Amino acid sequence: MTVIKVAILGFGTVGEGVYRTIESHADDLEAVLGKKVEVAAILIKNKQRERNIRKNILVTTNFEDILNLPKLDIVIEAIVNKEPTYTFLQKAIERGCHIITANKEMFAHHGKQLIELAEQNNVSVGFEATVAGGIPVIQTLKQLLKINRVQQIQGILNGTSNFILTEMREKKWSFAEALLQAQENGYAEADPTNDVEGFDAFYKTMILSRLAFGEEPNWQDVEREGITSITSELIDAAEKLGLRFKHIASISNERGQIQVSVKPALVGKENPFYHVEGVENAVSVHSDIVGRITLQGPGAGMFPTASAVIEDLVYVCLNTQKDRSFKVEDTAVSDQQRSCKEELWFVHAQSNYFQSLPSNLIEQTFKQTYIIRATKREVEGLANQDKEISYFPIVGEYQTANEDKVLTAQ
Ligand SMILES: NC(=O)c1ccc[n+]([C@@H]2O[C@H](COP(=O)([O-])OP(=O)(O)OC[C@H]3O[C@@H](n4cnc5c(N)ncnc54)[C@H](OP(=O)(O)O)[C@@H]3O)[C@@H](O)[C@H]2O)c1
Structure with missing residues (x-):
């Protein structure tokens, strides 16, 4: 029987999870693929570290050893940083x-370049594990894109930020206290910038935008904001109004224009994101035929991420069809629109400034927090007049705290 030979680059959380899953699910893989899957080599950086790897597998720090294997079908990459990873994957293709x-x-x-190079070389690229860990969002989108037209994708894509916001609300902790807990639990790195400033969610959002709409906006034009400005006071005021802070990535295609933001927003009880807590991720896809689908699950971790990689392994072995995505003619975001x-x-002000606002703008108030209906320009105008004002959008439907009104946000 022929064998599918695999190399794994990296043997950290993800690489080891993939290795163990290939071992533990060998019979299932053979049944689906009609061939045995065999790990031929593993690339690591530190040769001194003890690892539980079978003796007949090549363990090396030199990528050329992997390229020189007599037979190699799939390269699974689970290392860090852009380089030398990109170069390794180009060579593998x-x-x-x-x-x-x-x-x-x-x-x-x-x-984009890797997918183009793969097309030229008649091989496939799997990237399910790059977005929302174990949630099969990439395959779901590929499936939907066959006929449905995706109009909007929203997601809680960073488990660390969601954990911090949940802990701040439930335990009445400060941002610093919740971050420390995230670090102690191994969810946040010693340098948490990528997570708490929204870069990690931003990268995932760009990958989703490219898949769903065939393009991504100029990175500089995307509103990217992390969760560091959210205080316990804001979280408390939001709760009193029946709202929760979530860090939300949003991509929509409005009449051919891609609009993307990655920033804190508020959701009411009716929004499926309201109940996404701790390190969980969620992705909500709105498309023209099916309507809204929301997927929720573990956004990271050894086996959830290995699950995404293994599903990709089956996909790249079995699938030769070209995937479709929507081409968008003009991706420039119109600020005016x-x-x-x-x-x-949701607007919070230290002063009583808002008491002088026209009443038609104000929907709800709680102490110094106001729910107002306004354009982005109007809110920015208000904030310019008072530097102590902080403001965040409310996403989806919101039932007001006294439950006498349902407001539709956007
Ligand atoms: N952790 C998650 O839950 C998760 C989820 C989704 C996606 N990801 C992504 O998956 C990738 C791996 O994450 P991870 O959490 O598994 O990282 P990790 O635990 O830090 O492991 C990284 C592995 O890569 C190896 N490595 C790093 N640089 C290398 C180089 N230049 N050459 C060869 N090997 C190198 C390391 O080797 P040594 O062992 O010798 O140090 C280590 O085995 C990252 O890009 C991450 O963003 C992670």
């Missing part, structure tokens, strides 16, 4: 291997 990656930062930067649409805003 040129050698005729399918590639599968979990590395969102690298794939957000170089995914965006600023003229009325939305619901």
Whole structure:
């Protein structure tokens, strides 16, 4: 019987999870693929570290050893940083291997080039693990894109930020206290910038935008904001109004224009994101035939991420069809259009400034927090007059705290 030979680049959380899953699910893989899947080699950086790897597997720090294997079908990449990863994967494709990656930062930067190179070399690229860990969002989108037209994708894509916001609300902790807990639990790195400033969610959002709409906006034009400005006071005021803070990535295609933001927003009880807590991720896809689908699950971790990689392994072995995505003619985001649409805003002010606002703007108040209906330009205008004002959009339907009104945000 022929064998599918695999190399795994990296033996950290993801790489080891993939290795163990290939071992534990060997019979299932053979049953589905009609061939045995065999790990031929593993690339690591530190040769001194003890690892539980079978003796007949090549363990090396030199990628050329992997390229020189007599037979190699798939290269699975689970290392960090853009380089040397991108170079390794280019070489793997040129050698005729399918590639599968979990590395969102690298794939957000170089995914387009890798997919083009793979097409030229008649191999496939799997990237399910780059977005929302174990949630099969990439395959779901590929399935939907066959006929449905995707109009909007929203997601809670960073488990660390969601954990911090949940802990701040439930335990009445400060941002610093919740971050420390995230670090102690191993969810946040010693340098948490990528997570709490929204870069990690931003990379995932660019990958989704490219898949769903065939293009991504100029990175500089995307509103990207992390969760560091959210205080316990804001979280408490939101709760009193029946709202929860979530860090939400949003991509929509409005009449051919892609609009993308990655920032904190508020959701009411009716929104499926309201109940997404702790390190969980969720993705909500709105498309023309099916309507809204929401997927929720573990966004990271050894086996959830390995699950995404293994599903990709099956996909690249079995699938030879070209995937469709929508081409968008003009991807420039019109600031003017965006600023003229009325939305619901959660606005917090230290002063009594808002008492002088026209009453038609104000929907709800709680102490110094106001829910107002206004355009982005109007809210920015208010904030310019008072530097202590902070404002966040409310996403989806919101039932007001006294439950006498249901407001539709956007
Ligand atoms: N952790 C998750 O839950 C998760 C989920 C989705 C996606 N991802 C992505 O998956 C990738 C791997 O994440 P991870 O959490 O598994 O990282 P990790 O635990 O830090 O492991 C990284 C592995 O890569 C190896 N490595 C790093 N640089 C290398 C180089 N230049 N050459 C060869 N090997 C190198 C390391 O080798 P040594 O062992 O020798 O140090 C280590 O085995 C990242 O891109 C991450 O963003 C992670």
